[in-house]
Amino acid sequence: MKVGTHPTAATHAHGTVLTSAPQDAPVDRATAAARRVVDAMLRTDRGNANLDRVAEELNSIADHLEEHAPEVAERLIDMWNGEGVTRHDPVTGPENAIAPPLVLEGLEDGSVRGTVTLTMPYQGPPGCVHGGVSALILDHVLGVANAWGGKSGMTAKLETNYHRPTPLFEPLVITGRLVSVDGRKIRTVGSITTADGQLCVSVEGLFIDKTVPRPR
């Protein structure tokens, strides 16, 4: 991501949406349907939902998509074509079925914030969010917070503290904020809290100012 092309707290208004909003486009609708399938597969009655037929139909859909897939190198170029917000990342991407997807806003105090409700595909302990999923979400949110703060880098270190189990099936507030820049070192913090303010996860990230070239 080129920061110069991304909204920052210095140039954009409080409440600027920093993630790619789902559109009424076939790819977004198909991805939302795939997301529903992943969730429903975990919820459905194992013995009574004709899963043989489901497997056949889903394989037929996968065959169709694979038949129409270009070479990976070509697809990567296409994916990274253009500037601005990605549509394919695993946290906010409306084109990625494993993304919840989380929508993030930039706030005038320099932080970013979003609310998401996670369901069974993200489960770790019974009824709770998997710790790796929390870390994935916060790593990405800190990356977006860096861009909103005007400085981007790659994660070198993500120290994660799990304060209490993070509940599934209820709104979670996710935040991130760039706190300091020291040469190439960018330090960023973030958290996951319940809607009534209980701290579940907090992170401190060290990012190093470095850009991986886009595929061409």
Ligand SMILES: CCCCCCCCCC(=O)SCCNC(=O)CCNC(=O)[C@H](O)C(C)(C)COP(=O)(O)OP(=O)(O)OC[C@H]1O[C@@H](n2cnc3c(N)ncnc32)[C@H](O)[C@@H]1OP(=O)(O)O
């Ligand atoms: C709107 C955009 C939204 C996008 C959000 C996306 C967020 C996604 C975030 C990611 O997932 S990034 C992918 C996960 N991270 C990686 O794959 C990084 C892999 N590691 C590397 O590429 C390099 O190790 C790294 C860029 C982190 C550093 O390598 P460099 O060769 O560029 O730096 P160098 O090793 O010279 O270190 C620079 C300084 O940082 C320090 N440093 C580097 N890694 C460190 C570390 N792990 N812990 C502590 N300090 C570290 C290092 O000691 C040194 O300090 P000093 O300048 O004081 O000497």
